[in-house]
Amino acid sequence: MFMKRIGILIFCFLLFPANAFAASSANYRIESDVIGIGGNSSGSAGYNISDTLGQPVIGLGTSTSYKVQDGFWHTVNFSISLAVDSQNLDLGSVTPGTPITGQTTISVTTDAWGGYDLLASQNHAMTHSDAVTTITDYACAIANPCAWSGNGLGFTLSSGTSVEAKWGASPNHNYAHFPASQTVFHSKGGYVSGVDQTAVRYKLDVPTTQKSGQYSSIITYTAMVKL
Secondary structure (H helix, E strand, O other): OOEEEEEEEEEEEEEOOOOOOOEEOOOOEEOOOOOOOEEEEEEOOOOEEEEEEOOOOOEEEEOOOOEEEEOHHHHOOOOEEEEEOOOEEEEEEEEOOEOEEEEEEEEEEEOOOOEEEEEEEEOOOOEEOOOOOEOOEOOOOOOOOEEOOOOEEEEEEEEOOOOOHHHEEOOEEEEEOOOOOOEEEEEEEOOOOOOEEEEEEEEEEOOOOOOOOEEEEEEEEEEEEOO
């Protein structure tokens, strides 16, 4: 028994933290202001820094009901871009008991000094063309990926910058299922010069009772700057 044409459609989005800092009237508009005695942006191939002298309060403050970004540099606009090597991934055919794999390379470029987060979600479990039969998601979650065992669709990070230890390492990667809502699965702290790439590897296996046919789902990746 074998399954045919296991496909994943991949979407990409970008998120920027919201800031409220403009002051205006009928005669003027101040986008941002600071009380300080100096400061500038500087960088090289290995670092990027934005500093301000004489500013009494800076940083990020949060609670369950608010988020405050204090300080002049939180008003600076950052850019971020995200690209994947393919928006349609055909995993091919799977024979029950013999897992198949595939990979998506995510490329992020940003000038944010705090780095960026990568988030992912899945619209639903992989679903047969009959619109009823599904392939069960892999058991483990992003918070606690586990060694491959059993059936379902799972993913891991096979390479990237500062990949979290929880994802394991070749040949002993740990896997998790894609959640229904956008969830951070990788966080890169600090400034990165140029394009930063992360490889997401998929793994899929099914039981012998799985109905043959075409299955598909949509995976959405989002990149969000960190301040």
